[in-house]
Amino acid sequence: MARKKQKPPFSPAIMLGAVLIILVLGVFGVQVPDNIQEMFGIHTQQQTKPSSTKPVTSTNPGPKELGKATFSANEMKDSKKGWIDYHSLDSLSRATGADALLKPGMVNTGTSANKDIRPPGFVSGLAPTNHSRGHLIGRQLGGSGDDARNLTTLYQTPVNTPFMTKYENQVRQALDNGETIRYRVTPIYEGTELLCKQIELEAKGLNKNTTVDFRVTIVNEQ
Known part of the structure; x- marks a missing residue:
């Protein structure tokens, strides 16, 4: 009977370092692959760029x-x-x-x-x-x-x-x-x-x- 492959162990120091790297990359807009985020139990939200559409303004000078x-x-x-x-x-x-x-x-x-x-x-x-x-x-x-x-x-x-x-x-x-x-x-x-x-x-x-x-x-x- 084939044995199941086990995930390689990670020391707390390595995990902490990886988490910090992922968070820093997210701040700078670098999208970390979802599978890597899931591996460390992290989910970062991709920032949306502000809309370049300008609000419509009235040209009426008023009464x-x-x-x-x-x-x-x-x-x-x-x-x-x-x-x-x-x-x-x-x-x-x-x-x-x-x-x-x-x-x-x-x-x-x-x-x-x-x-x-x-x-x-x-x-x-x-x-x-x-x-x-x-x-x-x-x-x-x-x-x-x-x-x-x-x-x-x-x-x-x-x-x-x-x-x-x-x-x-x-x-x-x-x-x-x-x-x-x-x-x-x-x-x-x-x-x-x-x-x-x-x-x-x-x-x-x-x-x-x-x-x-x-x-x-x-x-x-x-």
Whole structure:
């Protein structure tokens, strides 16, 4: 009957030296064969090189605040009821602007953007385009999502949110506090480009001590 081969004996000093060598090689990225590691009961993890992929950064400069709103005295006249006036579409079916006199009772009376409406230039809400059917007068301020005159193609991030939403929230807060707000939103196009180059927001409260009085432009780019 054949005798089984026995593994050669190792002295503690030899084993300790071998273990140290394997660990040092692992630190320097040298991969020691698995069978040798198993022989000494060691398992080193191969280090992964850091990814060379750079994170995507936005080139949008952010909102540009231009001071106070520019409404004339006539445009600041109050009325018993609030109103919204959507301007006509242009020859390329682009939304051209909207004016409003916002009252507290108009909060949250708007509608979400109708997915059957595709504003000029709209491709997809998914990456890489990340488009949105952007309300001129926001839904929370009473703006319709079923009227093409109130929808323009914006980049969802960061234009629609958080930039535009920041100023809409200021208006919403004032309305919640009982104020009446004169409001205007104007998309600004270059030539026949279907997407607006930037969008301008103006708002001013009718109260003397209003908390809202601004004019701001937001570049429409990712």
